Amino acid sequence: MGVEVAVEGLTKSFGSQNIWQDVSLTLPRGEVSALLGPSGTGKSVFLKSLIGLLRPERGSIVIDGTDILQCSSKELYEIRKLFGVLFQDGALFGSMNLYDNVAFPLREHTKKSESEIRKIVMEKLDLTGLVGAEEKLPGEISGGMRKRAGLARALVLDPQIILVDEPDSGLDPVRTTYISQTLIDINAEIDATILIVSHNINLARTVPDNIGMLFRRQLVMFGPREVLLTSEEPVVKQFLNGTMIGPIGMSEEKDEAQMAYEQALVDAGHHAGGVDDVEGIVPQMKATPGMPVRQAVARRQERVRHIMHTLPPQAQSAISEILAEESNDSQDFYGSDQDTQVIPAYGTAGFEQADAYEHITDERG
Numbered sequence: 001m002g003v004e005v006a007v008e009g010l011t012k013s014f015g016s017q018n019i020w021q022d023v024s025l026t027l028p029r030g031e032v033s034a035l036l037g038p039s040g041t042g043k044s045v046f047l048k049s050l051i052g053l054l055r056p057e058r059g060s061i062v063i064d065g066t067d068i069l070q071c072s073s074k075e076l077y078e079i080r081k082l083f084g085v086l087f088q089d090g091a092l093f094g095s096m097n098l099y100d101n102v103a104f105p106l107r108e109h110t111k112k113s114e115s116e117i118r119k120i121v122m123e124k125l126d127l128t129g130l131v132g133a134e135e136k137l138p139g140e141i142s143g144g145m146r147k148r149a150g151l152a153r154a155l156v157l158d159p160q161i162i163l164v165d166e167p168d169s170g171l172d173p174v175r176t177t178y179i180s181q182t183l184i185d186i187n188a189e190i191d192a193t194i195l196i197v198s199h200n201i202n203l204a205r206t207v208p209d210n211i212g213m214l215f216r217r218q219l220v221m222f223g224p225r226e227v228l229l230t231s232e233e234p235v236v237k238q239f240l241n242g243t244m245i246g247p248i249g250m251s252e253e254k255d256e257a258q259m260a261y262e263q264a265l266v267d268a269g270h271h272a273g274g275v276d277d278v279e280g281i282v283p284q285m286k287a288t289p290g291m292p293v294r295q296a297v298a299r300r301q302e303r304v305r306h307i308m309h310t311l312p313p314q315a316q317s318a319i320s321e322i323l324a325e326e327s328n329d330s331q332d333f334y335g336s337d338q339d340t341q342v343i344p345a346y347g348t349a350g351f352e353q354a355d356a357y358e359h360i361t362d363e364r365g
């Protein structure tokens with residue numbers, strides 16, 4: 001079962017460069033959250049702060065009752081054991097094959113026998129669609145496979161909190177969807193609290209229960225996905241539609257004159273890029289049939305009902321519709337026995353095909 005992560009008034013600077021200030025949010029236990037934001041807004045810095053790799057100068061990060069900015073290094077060491085982290089490039093050891101890479105945390109942090117380790121490693125390789133690639137070195141496989149190996153390694157110590165830094169970077173849209181499905185399935189299986197840092201619009205629209213966004217050194221918002229996905233906030237709308245029109249520019253700041261100039265170009269018929277005005281909410285991905293029921297769904301329903309009155313009206317009506325659909329769905333799909341598994345877990349056929357493709361693209365360079 002995942003644990004809650006409560007961040008309050010967090011501020012981080014490097015020298016005179018302030019990255020973000022007064023960031024407050026709570027990652028609800030066992031739910032999947034995403035932190036979005038244009039490049040350079042400090043998403044990775046936030047993620048590294050949560051695990052104590054970077055030290056914000058103000059605020060608190062309370063994990064399982066311990067403020068990691070105040071605790072001793074021994075306590076921090078213990079808290080870190082709750083985490084599994086997938087870094088952008090998988091952060092694999094180049095000289096070890098995939099099996100040894102995934103086995104590494106078990107050999108380093110547990111006293112398990114090699115046969116116990118084998119069982120766990122093969123289970124995680126299966127979950128990430130990498131069975132058969134155990135002997136390969138990281139340099140011999142594609143970026144997508146490296147990412148999945150990094151994910152397998154992040155899972156071996158049964159983490160309660162999983163941090164994922166840009167799972168889509170370097171991946172095509174189809175592989176991004178596969179890895180998104182894997183994250184949802186992992187959440188269903190181990191009920192871990194998951195935070196995904198990304199600027200991928202599809203992932204943001206379909207994967208998380210909660211979404212936040214960093215922009216101009218502030219947390220613009222954080223809450224149930226419906227709040228951000230129905231937001232009229234210009235920066236949020238621009239980000240979700242990927243257009244040049246709006247406050248986000250090529251560099252972090254865009255001034256009024258630049259915005260007026262770009263608007264004039266569009267008024268004169270220039271294409272502003274992006275998808276034309278994608279509005280509203282697309283359905284959230286569900287766990288693959290046969291996986292355990294995502295416990296987070298029911299907990300989130302309960303939680304969102306509680307805070308409903310505090311949310312903007314357009315988010316409230318979207319949530320009402322979705323809650324009605326979700327309760328119908330769970331009755332239709334699971335009948336009266338919510339624990340029943342209908343289909344064997346882990347269909348990795350898609351991954352195997354993806355591997356074949358990745359192998360071809362690797363060989364062609």
Ligand SMILES: Nc1ncnc2c1ncn2[C@@H]1O[C@H](COP(=O)(O)OP(=O)(O)OP(=O)(O)O)[C@@H](O)[C@H]1O
Nearest residue numbers: 014019037038039040041042043044045046166199
């Ligand atoms: N260790 C560090 N020392 C100094 N500055 C740093 C350090 N780490 C990050 N930064 C700066 O913090 C800012 C935010 O970087 P970060 O990598 O968190 O952005 P991001 O939102 O994750 O970007 P992207 O989406 O492009 O990965 C950048 O200006 C970066 O140069």
